[in-house]
Amino acid sequence: MVSPEMSKLVQAAVEPYLLAGPRRYDREDVARQSGVPSEISRRLWVSLGFAANPDDAAVEFTEADVAAVRDFASLDVLATADPRRQSAAARTLGQSMARLAEWQVDLVAEEIADRIRAITAADPDADELEAARLATAEVVTALERLQTYAWRRHLAAALTRSMDGGAAAGDTVRELAVGFADMVGYTRLTRHLDPEELSELLAAFETITTDAITGNGGWTIKNVGDEVMFAAEDAADGARIALAVQEATARAALTPELRIGLAYGDVLLRFGDLYGSVVNTAARLTGVARPGTVLVDDGAAARLADEPEFDLRHLRGVRVRGFSRLRSHVLRRAAR
Numbered sequence: 001m002v003s004p005e006m007s008k009l010v011q012a013a014v015e016p017y018l019l020a021g022p023r024r025y026d027r028e029d030v031a032r033q034s035g036v037p038s039e040i041s042r043r044l045w046v047s048l049g050f051a052a053n054p055d056d057a058a059v060e061f062t063e064a065d066v067a068a069v070r071d072f073a074s075l076d077v078l079a080t081a082d083p084r085r086q087s088a089a090a091r092t093l094g095q096s097m098a099r100l101a102e103w104q105v106d107l108v109a110e111e112i113a114d115r116i117r118a119i120t121a122a123d124p125d126a127d128e129l130e131a132a133r134l135a136t137a138e139v140v141t142a143l144e145r146l147q148t149y150a151w152r153r154h155l156a157a158a159l160t161r162s163m164d165g166g167a168a169a170g171d172t173v174r175e176l177a178v179g180f181a182d183m184v185g186y187t188r189l190t191r192h193l194d195p196e197e198l199s200e201l202l203a204a205f206e207t208i209t210t211d212a213i214t215g216n217g218g219w220t221i222k223n224v225g226d227e228v229m230f231a232a233e234d235a236a237d238g239a240r241i242a243l244a245v246q247e248a249t250a251r252a253a254l255t256p257e258l259r260i261g262l263a264y265g266d267v268l269l270r271f272g273d274l275y276g277s278v279v280n281t282a283a284r285l286t287g288v289a290r291p292g293t294v295l296v297d298d299g300a301a302a303r304l305a306d307e308p309e310f311d312l313r314h315l316r317g318v319r320v321r322g323f324s325r326l327r328s329h330v331l332r333r334a335a336r
Contacts, residue, residue: 177238
């Protein structure tokens with residue numbers, strides 16, 4: 001736990017370091033130095049999730065802000081795009097970074113505070129602010145390296161998937177298996193859990209699903225509370241993921257039973273998320289699946305029909321929101 005006094009000390013050291021220098025420019029200064037009109041930089045600033053001061057003469061920006069605008073202008077695919085696409089790209093980046101920062105803030109503050117205490121304990125005469133600056137540089141640099149490493153690895157994997165799938169640059173529609181795994185009775189369960197127990201439940205769910213997804217050639221699209229959305233290049237990998245998630249959940253007995261829906265076909269890829277009827281079908285299948293089971297749509301079933309490791313049982317069509325008759329198949333591993 002960081003004390004109020006330590007919090008002030010950490011804040012005094014962190015902001016100048018993270019902003020890479022003092023605030024010395026207004027918006028017109030940024031426009032002159034970057035060559036990007038101020039109305040564009042303002043739109044990008046807001047899309048990234050930062051509040052825009054209505055006074056363009058307010059001195060709010062640093063050298064890092066000018067460099068960021070220049071970097072944007074250097075990427076032709078963004079700089080020459082229409083304003084809506086520019087804003088969408090900035091908004092997606094901003095939302096992703098904001099969520100990451102919210103997760104990291106307590107970790108960063110506690111780690112910096114611990115290092116300040118260690119420095120001042122070793123040298124009682126050490127200047128506290130200088131110790132805070134040193135600790136900040138060490139912690140932020142290490143975290144920045146880890147983030148860059150993870151981002152590069154994920155970008156390499158995403159590029160490989162895109163190129164192996166035969167997609168040219170700019171293609172946004174691909175054939176994929178899309179699935180959802182949802183905890184049964186989550187809302188009711190959370191009424192009886194304290195925050196620590198809820199955190200442990202979500203951690204167990206995310207560990208089980210992430211291990212099964214990545215271990216079977218897929219990737220996580222997003223986690224939203226009690227649900228995870230995943231994708232795979234082909235229906236067989238998607239089926240292996242779905243069954244592996246159910247089996248791992250049953251073995252661990254750390255979370256409630258899961259319902260899983262899987263669909264296969266053309267999906268729209270947009271800024272890391274997936275859209276279209278295949279996604280909607282997978283979501284609806286998840287909603288009607290019985291606890292502990294996996295349901296797949298006709299598209300996935302057709303791809304899996306000749307796979308000897310799977311067994312499919314056709315179910316009667318059901319009426320759900322958006323579908324007059326949703327056809328489904330129960331997926332199981334074939335008997336040995």
